[in-house]
Amino acid sequence: MNKPSQLLLQKLRTPTVFEREHSMLDSQLRGCVECLDLSDNCTNKKFWLLTNGGFESINDPKWEINSENSVMSALNMLHGQVALNGISSLLELCVDHVVIFRSTARNSFYHPQLPRVIFINIEQQSGPYHILEELVHQAGHATVDSISRNCSLYVDARTASSFSVDHHDRTPEEMGTVVRFHSFVTLSLVCETLSLLEKPKDASNAALMTGRLSYAFHKLAYDLQFFIGAMELLKKDGLLFFRGSFELYNSILRTHENRISECEMRDQPYVFNEEIFLGHNALML
Numbered sequence: 237m238n239k240p241s242q243l244l245l246q247k248l249r250t251p252t253v254f255e256r257e258h259s260m261l262d263s264q265l266r267g268c269v270e271c272l273d274l275s276d277n278c279t280n281k282k283f284w285l286l287t288n289g290g291f292e293s294i295n296d297p298k299w300e301i302n303s304e305n306s307v308m309s310a311l312n313m314l315h316g317q318v319a320l321n322g323i324s325s326l327l328e329l330c331v332d333h334v335v336i337f338r339s340t341a342r343n344s345f346y347h348p349q350l351p352r353v354i355f356i357n358i359e360q361q362s363g364p365y366h367i368l369e370e371l372v373h374q375a376g377h378a379t380v381d382s383i384s385r386n387c388s389l390y391v392d393a394r395t396a397s398s399f400s401v402d403h404h405d406r407t408p409e410e411m412g413t414v415v416r417f418h419s420f421v422t423l424s425l426v427c428e429t430l431s432l433l434e435k436p437k438d439a440s441n442a443a444l445m446t447g448r449l450s451y452a453f454h455k456l457a458y459d460l461q462f463f464i465g466a467m468e469l470l471k472k473d474g475l476l477f478f479r480g481s482f483e484l485y486n487s488i489l490r491t492h493e494n495r496i497s498e499c500e501m502r503d504q505p506y507v508f509n510e511e512i513f514l515g516h517n518a519l520m521l
Contacts, residue, residue: 237487238480240424241322247383247473248329269335272304274311281327283307286337286355307336309364310371319432323372323425330378334371343507344370346377348385354378363510365444369452372429376422387414390474413469416462423456424481431488443520447513450496451504453488460485 269284314324332352344357354374358367384390391413430449436442463470463478470478488496500516514521 237483238476239322240421240428240477240480240484241326243477243480244379244383244421244425245322245325245329247389248326248379272307272336274304274308281331282333284333284335286335306358306362306364306367307334310367313364313368313433314371314429317432317434320429323375323429326379326425327371327375330382331375344374346374346381348381351381352378363441363444365441365448366508366510368429369426369448369508372425373422376425377418380418380421387417390471390477391417391469392471413466416459417474420456420459420463420481421477423452423459424477424484426452427456427488428484431484431492439521440514443514443517444510446492446495446520447499447501447510447517448508449488449492450499451501451508453485453492453496454501456481456485 269286272283272285274283314320314327330352331354333354335353335355336358337355338359339357340359342357344355346354354371354377356367356370356374380387380390427449430445430452433445436445460478460482467475467478498517498520499513501513502516503512505512
């Protein structure tokens, strides 16, 4: 099976792929962040804490300590398992800076005007699984943007060649397709990651990992269904990625169906909430 991460890595390593210079943080942003000291960092990435000038800025030293611990735990999970080498390679190749912020109104995000920089929202109750999933999710956006600025390599759009990197010149229909393909890629990578992680010995963490997989898996099903009904929108590389993602979906279904079907996902917001999940799935503990 060609995993989604492997298909993306193949495109990243082809000479025809658009190559960007390594990103430098904007000078204004540099005045608003502090570097996280990850002394045992197993990646060449720079991690920053947004302390001034946006969202609900983090200015409590305890937040810095908690952030460092959560980030380190997430990175250890990602880089500590051979099965996740493809995912960790995407993060290494397509992301230079990770900016951590705190907000109840803004989700984690990637913006093409700051290539190779991803922004991760961390709340006090957010553990390493949240950080891991958000790192993979936003790295997925950065990867697609590195391979194909406008998704024009993957999806068919009449004016693809004239699209700019900030996406402002797309029609609503074209933007919908591009956004949907970005969603498709990120959910595929998240599902690949969560399905390959070793099951934790701790019952609470095992339940959370299963819940996150179940949530992402059902979201991925909607994107698969969308493109099944709109195959004409996919170019050759888009079709190849679709097949890889569909194979992953079936593999997860065969291996994890019993576990994910037991999850009660009632009341979940757009971003998976661990507290709500554990409240509705006490029998898994």
